[in-house]
Amino acid sequence: MFLTAMKSLPLIVIFSTIFFMQGCFCKYIVRNIREVAETYPTKYDNIDVGSILASERLLKNYMNCLLDKGPCSPDGQLLRQYLPDALQSECSKCSEKQKKIAGTVLSNLLQNHKDYWQQLLNKYDTDGSFLKKHRGFAAGEAEDYSDLDEARK
CATH class of the missing domain: 1.10.2080.10 (Insect odorant-binding protein A10/Ejaculatory bulb-specific protein 3)
Known part of the structure; x- marks a missing residue:
């Protein structure tokens, strides 16, 4: 049983890492969307x-x-x-x-x-x-x- 658990440990680590990275990535995307939504458009910032x-x-x-x-x-x-x-x-x-x-x-x-x-x-x-x-x-x-x-x- 211990050997079976050891063989599946790398899979658990890989899946946990993937889920963790997806969560971080999603938080990053949401934070950046909020930052963009909280600023005015810069389209005309170079107007003279x-x-x-x-x-x-x-x-x-x-x-x-x-x-x-x-x-x-x-x-x-x-x-x-x-x-x-x-x-x-x-x-x-x-x-x-x-x-x-x-x-x-x-x-x-x-x-x-x-x-x-x-x-x-x-x-x-x-x-x-x-x-x-x-x-x-x-x-x-x-x-x-x-x-x-x-x-x-």
């Missing part, structure tokens, strides 16, 4: 945001898209779809590149296009939570958006 911000026409088109005042390009549609969640979650699902782009855009709007900035806040930050998270000042103090400037570096 500087040229958009430098062009009044392009910037106006994007703003009209985001504010539901005009048609959207495919990348504009994607941005409009994810912007509310990105603002609420502090861009937690953004890639590093998307965070830098967001910092560049927000900083530019604050410095050069306060009217667009205010319109975006009116639409996407109706309860003021985004401003509360990023202002870092009490009522009556000077505005401080330095954390947004840091994001674009």
